Amino acid sequence: MEDGGSEPRGAEPCPQVAVRDVAGPGGLILLLLPALPAPGDGAARGAPPEPGSSSRGSLSRSLRKAEAMLRGCVSPGLRRLLPPRRGPGGEEEDEDEDEEEEASALLIPLERSFPGLRRCLCVWEDPRTETFHGHVQPQPGDSTATAAAAFSYHPVHPRVAERGAALHALLRHRHLLRLARDFSRRLKAASDFLRRLQTLLEQPVPEPGAGPPLRELCRELRAHTGHWSALRRRLRGDPWLRALVLHRREAVAHMRRALVVLALQALSLAEHLAEARLRALARAGGAAASLPALLSDLFQGLDIYNRAVGDLEPELGTAGCLPTGTTGHPGAAEAASRTFPVSRVLQIVAAERGRLAAERLRPFLQPRAGAGGDEPVRWEDTAVPCPPERGAAADTEPCGREEPPGTAAELRALRREDEKLVGLLLGVLVASSGSLQHHVLHVPKEKAPAAAPEPPEPGSAGWTSVPAAQALLARYRPLFWAAAAAALGHSVELLPGGTGPAAARELSSAIAGARVPRECREELGRLSLSLLCRGALQSWDTGFTRALGSALSDKCSGEAVPASGPVRSRTATLLHRLYPALALALRCLRPPPDLPPGPPHLRLQVLGCCLATAQAARSWLTGRACRYLAAWALPQFLLITQGDLQLLKMEMDKLVLLVDGTFLEPGDVSPPLPLAVMSHQELQLCRHIRSTATSIQLFSGDVLKMFSTGCKRMSAQIFHQTMPQGKHWRLSLRPELPTCPSAYAAAAAQAVLGQVLQGARLLPRDAQGPAMARGTTAFLEAWMEHILEHRIRFSLQGALQLRQDFELVRELVASERSGLAPETRQELVALSVFQQMDGAILCLLQQPGAAARAGARPWNSLRHCCGSGEGMETGRDEDGMEMGCGQG
Structure with a gap:
């Protein structure tokens, strides 16, 4: 507060007193009351004047009479602030009011005459002892007295100064006591009103009309919320209390805080009470005879309540009153939000x-x-379910027709x-x-109209x-x-x-058949979509938990699907079942052109489920594929990469399309179309979903290359360990031709192509050909590269044996016992690697005849037969025969 009072002339500012947890009116009184005159002061003791002095004038007698009267009104024990001893019918309170009126009638003339004394009496307060002292000034206009003021002395002046200081102290003491009494009474009245409101709220929910009228309660509330305003007006209007605002700021802030906190508590309780009354009336039936009167009382009470909040807002907006966060009480903005x-x-x-x-x-x-x-x-x-059109009008009542229950x-x-x-x-x-x-x-x-029409x-x-x-x-x-x-x-x-x-379907059919307002159709239509979406998410939650559990124990042995025929892993089957629920949830979130989108929390939940499903599918495909390829478990690898991968990739492509159609970015549509602005979280989730789908696409394109590289590497290791060298292939020509393949060839073909065939049988027909072609090509290329790398020399007998070993691969992939489809077997037999294999054998069989012709170089044709566009290497033996082909 910034208003201050006018101090008596010559008075010094009173020192401030630190306030430390002053609770209640008693502690506040100790802060408000300044010290009385010093014990040694004659005014305090009431000592008679010195004998022989000429101070027994009318002024001295009047001062002594005023002092005795003030001491009778203000006792040292502050007995007037103690709880009154009430008699029957409140006689003590009436007697107290009579005494107050009598004392006021006697002291008001004295208080009015005291400012006139200040022309010749100067009173000030000692800041160290907090006592008042006086000094009698010379009469103005007396030049002789003014000139000799420093040397003149009158025996009455000290006594008059002491009595004037005592009178000043007592009058100010009286005003402070009255202020403390007023504050205590207001504090008690506000506390009693709070207890009354709390009692009303603790009672069971009453019927409409039970309890005191809200209008009367709000009127009393407005009176209690204005306690500090009334007390502040008294501080500003009383000249004896204006100095208190400047010199006792802690005490004033304490009064202000106590009254405003009680006002806020009263507002909070009244708010809850008014809201409970309003809800009770909303639950009541329209046939109640007393309902209009109750509504009138309610709205008039709310009007008075709003005015009480408005009156209290200036007190909450001032600095240093109630800092929110330290006292826990609301500020001006929060109090304003409590209005009705x-x-x-x-x-x-x-x-x-x-x-x-x-x-x-x-x-x-x-x-x-x-x-x-x-x-x-x-x-x-x-x-x-299709939500209703926003512009549809409300249907009218049916004429002469009752609807079924x-x-x-x-x-x-x-x-x-x-x-x-x-x-x-x-x-x-x-x-x-x-x-x-x-x-x-x-x-x-x-700007309201002066005369509104009567409603x-x-x-x-x-x-x-x-x-x-x-x-x-x-x-x-x-x-x-x-x-x-x-x-x-x-x-x-x-x-x-x-x-x-089921509830969503019931609601959809109900709003489609019932004649209800447009708002009912819109809200219940959104509810049916929300229930359907939540049901899909609950199903997804259960299915995703099962898929995660299956991924820990799935051996990828393959499970047949009766509807489509191909075999897939158990985990992939569980992951595949998640996509229809997610697709339905996304379609439920896709709003019509003129309706707002779904709730933000539901949109984020659906996007989170889509991202979790996409990342789980990617982790399952890439992790298990690399694990099985490293362990050389080709059936499981082919089941993951050629069965699960194709299935989940197709579902991911569909899911990304639905996400892009439901969550549109600002650059995806033209301005005339309505657009739901995506939040930052939704934008990030959509980008992560697209990134995960792209990584699955890239893995699908590289998986066959990775498979071919693995087959070639494993085949090279097998041939390096099992294929014989040296004299095994330089045997002399025998009468009988080789009729069975070598043991190493059968073991190598079974170790590589046998596992490829075992895994390919579980795949769909369109996926069998690429896997077998890659595996067969990698196996034969690794075989021929091994021969060229080790410069193996073949005789005619060895070339015939090698041809028999190569034929083992052709018979393995072309026989009906392979379990492959006929068209797949035909595609495999027509592979270019078999043509290269036949050309290499033909070149080896032609070597002995070519060596007899001097200067001939027939091995260039072998280089073209065995090499697939790559550089060739040849080796020359001691007889001058070149044989073998390889990669440079």
């Missing part, structure tokens, strides 16, 4: 009415939802009952005066013709149906698992 404008009244009524509507609709959804709750839902066959009929009944009660409530609200009416009309108070009778048929009532009804309907949808969705979620999709 029309928007909050409509929200409270709509929330309570919506909760009642949800309780009535829940039994119609629970039996049907529970009947099919245990059956698994085929999400791929589930259709997304069910959800649709209950919706109709809810609409009729709500319109009846809300019509009565809004009629009273429009007819009410004060701040509520200005909020309704959206017109500033100073119709509340609850009558013509109340909806008032423009303000029509505006209120337009604002109430979306709030009511939104609250009903939210409460109904929460209650359905508490039902046994699997009830969401």
Whole structure:
């Protein structure tokens, strides 16, 4: 506070006293009261004047009389601040008031005459002892006295100065005591009002009309919230108390804090009480005879409550009053949010009415939802209900036709009952005066029309013709149906698992067949989509948990799928079942062009599930593929890379398309189309989903190359360890030709191509050919490269044996015992690697004839037969024969 008082002339500022946990009025009085005159002061003792002095004048006698009178009014024990001893009928309180009036009548003239004494009497306070001292000044205009003022002495002057200082101290002491008494009474009255409000709130929820009227309670609340304003006006208006604002700031801040905290507590309790009364009236039926009177009392009470909050806002906005965070009490902004404008009244009524509507609709959804709750839902066959068009008008009442009992009929009944009660409530609200009416009309108070037309009778048929009532009804309907949808969705979620999709279908059919307002169609349509989406997410949660558990123990032996025929791993099957639920959830989130998108938390939840599924699929494919290839478990590797990979990659492509169609970025659409602005979290999740799908695509393109490299590396190791060299291939020509392949060739073909065939049998027909072609080509190329690398020399007998070994591979992939499809076997036989193999054998068989011709170089043709566009190497033996082909 910045107002200060005028100190007596010559008075010095009073020193400030540190306040340390001053609790209650007693401690505050100790802060307020300045010290009385010093014990050695004659004014304090009341000692008689010196004998022989000429100070027994009329002024001395009047001062002694005033001192005795003040001492009788202000006792050292502060007995007037103690609790009064009440007699029957409050006689002690009446006697106390009479004494106060008598003392005031005697002291007011004295207080009015005291400022005149200041022309010749100067009083100041000693800051060290906190005592008052006086000094009598010479008469103004007396030049002789002025000249000799420093040397003149009058025996009456010291006594007059002492008595004047004592009178000043006692008068100020009296004003401080009265201030403390006023503060204590206000503090006690506010505390009693708080206890009364707390008692009303602790009682059970009463029926409408029970308890004291809210209007009277709010009037009393406004009086208690204005305690500090009244006390501040007294501090500013009393000249004896103005110095207290400057010199006792801690004491003033203590009073201010105590009264404002009590006012805030009273506002909080009154707010809860008013809200409870409003909810009780919202639950009441429209047929109650006393409902209009109760509504009138409620709205008048809310108007007075709003004014009380507005009166308290300036006190909360001042600096240093109630710092939020240290005392825990609200500031000005939070206190202003406690008011009851029309928007909050409509929200409270709509929330309570919506909760009642949800309780009535829940039994119609629970039996049907529970009947099919245990059956698994085929999400791929589930259709997304189409929400109603936003511009569709509300349907009218059916003429002469009763609807069958069910959800649709209950919706109709809810609409009729709500319109009846809300019509009565809004009629009273429009007819009410004060701040509520200005909020309704959206017109500033100073610009309100001077003479507004008289509104119709509340609850009558013509109340909806008032423009303000029509505006209120337009604002109430979306709030009511939104609250009903939210409460109904929460209650359905508490039902046994699997009830969401059935409840969504029931709601969709009900709003499609019932004649309900447009707001009901929109909100319940969104609820059905939300329930369907939540049901899909619950199914995903269960399926994802099973997939994670299966990934820890899956041996990838292969499981046949009756519908499609191919075999896939158990984990891939569980992961594949997650995508239809996610696709349905994404379609439920995709809003029509003129409706807002789904709830933000649901959108983030769906995107999180999509990302978790994509990353789980990528981890399963890449991790298991590398693990099985490193362990040379080709059946499992081919099952993962050619079975699971193709299946999950196709589902990921579909999922990315749905995500891109549901969550559009700003650059993806033209400005005329509505666009739901994505949050930063949604944008990041969408990018991670696309990145994961791209990595699966890249892995799908590189997996066959990785498989071919692994087969070639393993085949080279096998040939290096098992294929004989030296004289084994330089045998002389024998009469009988080789008829069976070598043992090393059979073992190598079984170790590599046998496992490839075992895994290819489990794959679909379109995936068998690429895997077998890569494996066969890698095996034969590694074989021929091994021969060229070690410069193996072949005789004619050895070349014939090598041809028999090569034929083993052709018979292995072309026979019916391989289990491959006929068209796959034909594709494998026609591979270019077999042609290179035949050309190499032909070159080896032609070597002896070519060596007899001098200067001939027939091995260039062998280089072209065995090499696939790569450089060649040849070796020459001691007989001059070149044989072998290889990679340079």
